[in-house]
Amino acid sequence: MVNRNYLNRSLADGIRKVGFRKWYEHELLSSHAHMLLALLSTIALMATLELFHGSSLGEKLLNALLFMISGAVGLWALRRYLYLLSHAEALADQANCQVCEAYGLLNVVEDDARHDGVRVKCRKCSHEWTLLP
DSSP states (O other): OOOOHEEEEEEEHHHHHOOHHHHHHHHHHHHHHHHHHHHHHHHHHHHHHHHTTTTTTHHHHHHHHHHHHHHHHHHHHHHHHHHHHHHHHHHHOEEEEEETBBBBBBEEEETTTTTEEEEETTTTOOOOEEEOO
């Protein structure tokens, strides 16, 4: 499976390169960066509404365009924030070994692209299971 998102590693690639805990931390940081972008877009929306008062027709059209761009960026950032956060949390819930109860000590056995899961093995006790996003 080829990961086309260059900012966020796929789960299997992330576990292989930096480990599950670092991958999870990066996903949370990335999601919160998107939340910040959504907040800044909301501020930009309010600022463009303020600029409507006392402006000429050309400026109002430009403000309307900026309003739509800010709204689109804000909605995209909010959706991305919610996706990244829920995806990371769903996988974190599955990262406990059922045998030895170790958290996040995983090695990738195989990346199961057909079933959208990643087969992992506990580093502590070698128990295998599948992480499903």
